[in-house]
Amino acid sequence: MRYKIVMSYDGSNFSGFQKQPSLVTVEGEIEKALATILQEEIDIVASGRTDAGVHALGQVAHFDTDKEINDLSKFVYSLNSLLPKSIDILSCERVSNDFHARYSTKLKIYLYKIYLSKFNEPFKRNYYHICGYPLDVEKMQKACTKFIGEHDFKSFCIENPQIKSTIRTITDMHIDVKEDGKELDLYVTGNGFLHNMVRSIAGTLIDIGRGRFDVDYVDEIFASKDHQKAGKTLDGCGLYLLKVDYSQQN
């Protein structure tokens, strides 16, 4: 039987999602809790692996077990009581064996949070990219539209020989301005994301906002297919996996 879980986590104190020997990871903690409850070794498959420091509000994973889980809400409750408080399982449901947390994904929504401040921001440091420069948000909004559509994102990711194609489609990308202009929330929705893609896009937008790059320079970065041409890849702490959408597949 296959089960789908949706979870949120504060990535600040995890060495990323992926299980690694002798490191505390989200996957490691969840599989440990599942093994305790189900009394068998469980492998979870997530929609994607978030890096160290990256957060999630709606990460999705699936796992298989021979045991039937009758009371799903009680199961979620037990799981949460075993997990560290930095992880919260939001739901668990039975899905068909066709469902695959990674391959059935239709859309993913990421949020990258930027906070404009010259201070150390003790309470925001783990949850935002703190930017000490003033930014031209209008230019950044204009630049957002250049990313929408199908593009080769080779310049906006870390090269991975296992990935056949770096072509992806971004269906929506925009910035919500909050807190009297101090907070910039960058939303990126797409059919798939490459390693460091949102962080590299966010860094490029900041370079545009600071005036280091023109808006049209985005076209040049795309054309170059060279990651060195893009802006600095921003830190993981500003990034949130908001939602994974499977449409009618589950």
Place this chain on the structure above:
Amino acid sequence: MRYKIVMSYDGSNFSGFQKQPSLVTVEGEIEKALATILQEEIDIVASGRTDAGVHALGQVAHFDTDKEINDLSKFVYSLNSLLPKSIDILSCERVSNDFHARYSTKLKIYLYKIYLSKFNEPFKRNYYHICGYPLDVEKMQKACTKFIGEHDFKSFCIENPQIKSTIRTITDMHIDVKEDGKELDLYVTGNGFLHNMVRSIAGTLIDIGRGRFDVDYVDEIFASKDHQKAGKTLDGCGLYLLKVDYSQQN
């Protein structure tokens, strides 16, 4: 020359304020940064020592040095660039030698944040006391008034033989309800606070809100002068030192 600094810090990853060998503390980090800039050993004296996990938005300390600091805002900038991002020095000013961060205190304002939720709350766990029970806020507000005025707070603190008197005056205490009733912000203003006093008061209020204690039971706790009679002392992570007021003294 005496200088007064005001600072905020996220207490989550500190072993409290007070310097301790081989532990990371707020005082330890600040004194290290001051020593680097001023090129001499500096002892800071704070308005009070916050426990592990306790936060501050307006903690105050003073220190003495023979060196005259000419550009105070540049000094603050240098200090912050040396400090971990979990500490932010908000200001530094020259004060008279009569000023004492601890003994000149007229009033202190504390905030204790409670969040009502049955979930793990990954993003709130370090910044709130998460309470899984429904609370009768009206009763808690009524109970607040019982604490206002001059009282012997012996029942609401950890005994400390070095403290001569446990009599303190609370001038204001109330709860602000936010987030559709899910967030309770308890504000406590007083002329002085004993060890664990706000956390013990907050725990007693929760026991009243849950129905374990009647509002009038507060009188009995005061009369007993027995810490065992009070509610559970809540965790440090919900507590914030908001402001230290020195009136016309600085």
